[in-house]
Amino acid sequence: MTRRKIFQSVLQYAGLIGVLAFLVLTFSLSTENFFQTQTLVTIANSNPDLIFISVGMTLVLIVGGIDLSVGSLLALGSAVIGVLMVRHQWPVYAAVPVCCLVTAACGLLNGFLSVWFAIPSFIVTLGMLEMARGATKVVTDSQTMYIGSRVEGFGEPISVVSLSPAFLVALGVVILGQFLLTQTVFGRYCVAIGTNREAVRMSGIRTKPVIITAFAISGFLCGLASLSQTSRLSSADPNAAIGLELSAIAACVIGGTSLMGGRGSVVASFFGVLIIAVLQSGLAQLGVEDAIKQIVTGGVIILAVLFDAVRQKFGKVN
Amino acid sequence: MAELLRASGMTKRYGNVTVLRDVSMEVDSGEIHALLGANGAGKSTLCKIISGLTPASGGTMTLQGQDFSPSSKHEAESRGVQVIPQELNLIPTLSVAENLLLTRLPSTAGVIHHRQLHNRARVALDRFGLTEVPSDVPVGSLGVGRQQMVEIAAALDRDATLLLLDEPTAALSGSETRRLFESLDRLRNRGVGMIYISHRLEEIKQIADRVTVLRDGRYVCTSPVSALSVDAMVDLMSGAATVVDVQKNMSRTETEVDRPTTDRPKADRPKADRPERPRDDLDASADAFASQVSDGDVLTVQGIRRGMLRDISFRVRAGERFGITGLVGSGRTELLRAIFGADVADDGTVAVGQREPRRFTHPAEASAGGLAMVTEDRKQNGLLLQQSVRCNTTLGALRSRFSRWGLIRGASEVQQTEAMCAAMDTRCAGIEQSVGTLSGGNQQKVVIAKWLTSGADVFLFDEPTRGIDVSARRMIYRLIAKLASDGKGIVIVSSDLEELLENCDRIAVMAAGRMVKTFDRGAWSEDAILQASFDALDKIDGAQRETALK
Numbered sequence: 067m068t069r070r071k072i073f074q075s076v077l078q079y080a081g082l083i084g085v086l087a088f089l090v091l092t093f094s095l096s097t098e099n100f101f102q103t104q105t106l107v108t109i110a111n112s113n114p115d116l117i118f119i120s121v122g123m124t125l126v127l128i129v130g131g132i133d134l135s136v137g138s139l140l141a142l143g144s145a146v147i148g149v150l151m152v153r154h155q156w157p158v159y160a161a162v163p164v165c166c167l168v169t170a171a172c173g174l175l176n177g178f179l180s181v182w183f184a185i186p187s188f189i190v191t192l193g194m195l196e197m198a199r200g201a202t203k204v205v206t207d208s209q210t211m212y213i214g215s216r217v218e219g220f221g222e223p224i225s226v227v228s229l230s231p232a233f234l235v236a237l238g239v240v241i242l243g244q245f246l247l248t249q250t251v252f253g254r255y256c257v258a259i260g261t262n263r264e265a266v267r268m269s270g271i272r273t274k275p276v277i278i279t280a281f282a283i284s285g286f287l288c289g290l291a292s293l294s295q296t297s298r299l300s301s302a303d304p305n306a307a308i309g310l311e312l313s314a315i316a317a318c319v320i321g322g323t324s325l326m327g328g329r330g331s332v333v334a335s336f337f338g339v340l341i342i343a344v345l346q347s348g349l350a351q352l353g354v355e356d357a358i359k360q361i362v363t364g365g366v367i368i369l370a371v372l373f374d375a376v377r378q379k380f381g382k383v384n
Numbered sequence: 385m386a387e388l389l390r391a392s393g394m395t396k397r398y399g400n401v402t403v404l405r406d407v408s409m410e411v412d413s414g415e416i417h418a419l420l421g422a423n424g425a426g427k428s429t430l431c432k433i434i435s436g437l438t439p440a441s442g443g444t445m446t447l448q449g450q451d452f453s454p455s456s457k458h459e460a461e462s463r464g465v466q467v468i469p470q471e472l473n474l475i476p477t478l479s480v481a482e483n484l485l486l487t488r489l490p491s492t493a494g495v496i497h498h499r500q501l502h503n504r505a506r507v508a509l510d511r512f513g514l515t516e517v518p519s520d521v522p523v524g525s526l527g528v529g530r531q532q533m534v535e536i537a538a539a540l541d542r543d544a545t546l547l548l549l550d551e552p553t554a555a556l557s558g559s560e561t562r563r564l565f566e567s568l569d570r571l572r573n574r575g576v577g578m579i580y581i582s583h584r585l586e587e588i589k590q591i592a593d594r595v596t597v598l599r600d601g602r603y604v605c606t607s608p609v610s611a612l613s614v615d616a617m618v619d620l621m622s623g624a625a626t627v628v629d630v631q632k633n634m635s636r637t638e639t640e641v642d643r644p645t646t647d648r649p650k651a652d653r654p655k656a657d658r659p660e661r662p663r664d665d666l667d668a669s670a671d672a673f674a675s676q677v678s679d680g681d682v683l684t685v686q687g688i689r690r691g692m693l694r695d696i697s698f699r700v701r702a703g704e705r706f707g708i709t710g711l712v713g714s715g716r717t718e719l720l721r722a723i724f725g726a727d728v729a730d731d732g733t734v735a736v737g738q739r740e741p742r743r744f745t746h747p748a749e750a751s752a753g754g755l756a757m758v759t760e761d762r763k764q765n766g767l768l769l770q771q772s773v774r775c776n777t778t779l780g781a782l783r784s785r786f787s788r789w790g791l792i793r794g795a796s797e798v799q800q801t802e803a804m805c806a807a808m809d810t811r812c813a814g815i816e817q818s819v820g821t822l823s824g825g826n827q828q829k830v831v832i833a834k835w836l837t838s839g840a841d842v843f844l845f846d847e848p849t850r851g852i853d854v855s856a857r858r859m860i861y862r863l864i865a866k867l868a869s870d871g872k873g874i875v876i877v878s879s880d881l882e883e884l885l886e887n888c889d890r891i892a893v894m895a896a897g898r899m900v901k902t903f904d905r906g907a908w909s910e911d912a913i914l915q916a917s918f919d920a921l922d923k924i925d926g927a928q929r930e931t932a933l934k
Contacts, residue, residue: 250792257775265768
C-alpha cells in the first residue's frame with residue numbers, strides 16, 4: 067500500500083470516525099465520567115456479538131440479500147453450547163465448533179432455499195427466524211441454562227489490555243471480513259452480483275454458490291456471536307438477541323451499506339456498531355429513559371441514510 | 385374523403401442522432417394507411433410522436449384541421465388518437481371487464497358497480513365479435529391471441545377517430561386475424577382513420593388503402609396499395625428501386641400487378657441477380673448448408689430448438705464473420721442466448737473448435753468452452769454500471785487470470801485494464817471511473833474488453849453498435865476484423881443490414897425462428913436479403929394458417 071492509498075482509505079471512513087468522535091466528545095462534556103478508559107472498554111466488551119453479526123450481515127446485504135434470522139441463530143447457538151456443556155458436560159472447545167457448525171448449516175440452508183427456488187431471502191430468513199427460535203425453546207425447554215465460569219473466559223477482559231478475547235476476535239473478524247471483501251475473488255464476486263446478478267451470470271460466472279456462501283458465512287458468525295453472548299451472561303438464554311437482526315441492519319446502513327446490494331464495507335459496518343453502542347451507553351449515562359433512547363437511535367439511522375443518499379446523488383453529478 | 389391527420393416535416397433527434405428526418409404523411413377519415421419500412425426505418429418513432437409518447441424535434445401536425453402536438457399520451461387520447469401497442473398492456477390479475485374499462489370504471493364514491501361494469505364490457509366484447517370471452521375471468525387466464533384481441537377491443541371501445549396499430553397480428557392466429565380485419569373494416573366504414581404497421585406484406589395488400597414507405601428515417605413515397613406489388617414494396621424499403629422505377633414498371637404491367645417482377649431493370653444501383661426461390665427452399669437451404677463440411681470450422685451449431693427456434697444449424701469457419709439478420713421478433717437474440725446457454729435449448733448441440741459437441745446449460749460452461757457473448761442490452765446484462773472500468777474489464781477472467789489462491793492480484797489487474805483501455809482507445813478519466821458515467825460507445829468498448837480479457841475462440845455479438853457514436857462504431861468494426869484475422873469465429877446479429885453487408889463474409893436470414901436463407905459475400909444485395917425475410921414470413925404465416933384451419 068502506498069501512502070496515498072492509506073490516506074484515501076482513512077478519508078473513506080473520515081465521516082464515520084468524525085461522527086463517532088463527535089458523540090464521544092459530546093457525552094464526555096455532558097457527563098462527568100464518560101471519557102474514561104473504563105467506560106470505552108466496557109462499551110467495547112459488551113458488543114462483540116453485534117460486531118460478528120454485522121460482518122456477516124454486511125456480506126449478505128452486499129450480495130443483494132438480507133438475513134433476518136441472525137438473532138434467532140444466535141440464540142440457537144447458545145442453546146447448543148448450553149445443552150452440550152450442562153447436560154453432557156462437554157468442554158467449551160468441543161461445544162463451540164458444534165455450535166458454529168449448526169448455525170452455519172442454518173445459514174447454508176437460508177442461502178440454498180433462497181437461491182435455488184428463487185425465493186426472496188427476506189421470506190426465507192423470516193421463516194428461519196421463527197424456526198430457529200422455536201428449536202431453541204425445544205432444546206432448552208424454554209429455560210435459561212446456567213453454565214457458569216467454564217464459558218466466562220472468552221468475555222472477560224484480559225488484564226494487560228483490559229479488552230476481552232471476544233472483542234479482539236471480533237476485531238480480527240472485521241479485518242478478515244474486509245480483506246475477504248476487497249482482496250479476494252469471492253469478495254469481488256459478491257459486490258458484482260449485488261450490482262447486477264444477470265450481468266455476472268452472462269460473464270460466465272456461476273452466481274449461486276457465491277450467494278449461498280455469503281449466507282453460510284453469516285450463519286457461521288452467528289455461532290461466534292453465540293459464544294460471545296453466553297460467556298458474557300454465563301448462561302444460555304433462549305430469549306436472547308430478539309430483534310438483534312434490526313440492530314445489525316441498522317449498523318450496516320449507518321456504515322453506508324446499500325440495502326439494494328453492490329455497495330458496502332465491513333469496516334464501515336464496524337464503525338456503525340460502535341456509533342450505536344456509544345449512543346446507547348452515552349444516553350444511558352445521561353439518565354435518558356429507554357423510550358427517548360429509542361427515538362434518538364431511530365433518528366440517527368434515518369439521518370445516516372439521508373446523508374448517504376445526498377452524498378450518492380452529489381457523487382453522481384460529478 | 386376528409387383529411388384527418390396531416391403530419392409534415394416530422395423530425396426526431398436523440399442527441400446528435402437523427403432517427404426521423406423530414407417525414408410527411410396524411411391519413412384520411414375512413415382510410416387504412418399502412419406504414420412500411422425495414423427495422424429502424426422510423427415507423428415506430430413516427431407513431432410515438434403521433435400518439436404523444438415522445439415530442440417531435442421538428443415538423444407540424446394537424447388533426448381534423450386543428451393544430452396537434454400532443455405532449456402526453458393522455459392528451460393524444462383526449463383528441464381521439466388511440467394506440468394498439470405491439471406488446472400487451474393488460475394487467476393479468478384483473479378481470480377482462482376491469483381491463484377493458486380501466487380508465488373509466490363505473491363507480492359511485494369510489495365503489496365499483498359490478499353489474500354495470502360487466503354489462504358495458506359485454507357490449508364492447510360483443511361488438512368486436514368476442515361473444516365467447518367471459519368478462520369476469522382474469523385476463524391472464526386467456527391465451528396470448530385472445531389477450532391481444534381484448535386489448536384491441538379496449539382501444540376500439542374508446543371512440544377513436546385515429547387508430548394506430550403496431551403489428552397487431554403478430555400474436556394472432558389466422559381466424560383471429562380475419563376477425564380483426566372485419567372489425568377494422570367496420571371502423572373504416574364508420575369513418576375512423578387508421579395507421580397500420582406490419583411486416584406481413586400480404587396482410588397490407590389485403591387490408592390497407594394506401595402505403596407510405598420510410599427508409600433510414602426518411603420519407604420514400606406514398607402510393608395506393610393497389611398500385612404496388614409485394615416485391616415492389618420490398619424494393620422501395622430496401623432502396624433497390626425508386627418511386628420512378630416502380631411507377632414506370634407499374635404502368636407497363638398494370639394488368640398483372642401482383643406478379644413478381646424479377647426481371648425489372650434497376651436504375652439506381654447495380655444489383656446482384658435475385659436467386660431462384662423454389663417452393664421448398666426453406667428446408668432445402670438449411671439442409672444443404674448443414675451437410676457442407678470444412679476442416680476449419682470453429683463453431684458448429686446443430687439442430688437448436690427452443691421456444692420459437694426451429695431446428696437451427698449452421699457452421700462458422702475460423703476467421704469468418706457470420707452475420708444474422710431478420711425482422712424484429714425473428715428469433716435472432718433467442719438463438720444467440722440458446723447457443724451461449726443463457727437460456728437452455730430443448731434440443732441441439734454446439735461444438736467449438738475440436739471440442740466435443742454439447743449443449744450448454746449455463747454461460748459459465750459456454751465461457752469455459754471457448755464462447756464469448758456481447759449482449760444486446762449492455763446496461764441490463766452486460767455491465768456492472770456502478771462499478772469501475774477495472775472491475776468490469778477483469779470480471780470474466782478474475783479467477784483464471786488475476787488471482788492466486790483466491791486472492792486478487794491487483795497489479796496485474798490494473799496493468800491489463802490499462803492496456804485494454806489504451807488498445808481500444810476507451811475514453812475514461814482513469815480505470816477507477818464507474819462505467820455508468822461513460823458514453824455508450826465507451827461502455828461497449830468495456831464490454832468487449834471484458835471478453836477479450838477472458839479470451840474465446842468464438843465471439844457472439846448481439847447488436848454490437850446499438851446506440852453508439854460513429855468513431856466508437858468504427859473502432860468496434862476494426863476490432864471484429866482483427867479478431868477474425870486472428871482466426872476467431874465471429875457471429876454478428878444486427879438489425880442494421882448495412883452494418884452486416886460491410887462487415888460480414890456470410891449473412892443468414894432468420895424469420896419466425898428459422899434460418900431461411902444464407903448469402904455469401906458478393907452474391908447478396910440488400911434487396912434480396914429483405915425479400916428473403918418477407919417471403920419466408922408470408923410463407924410460414926400461410927402454412928400456420930392452414931394448419932390452424934384444420
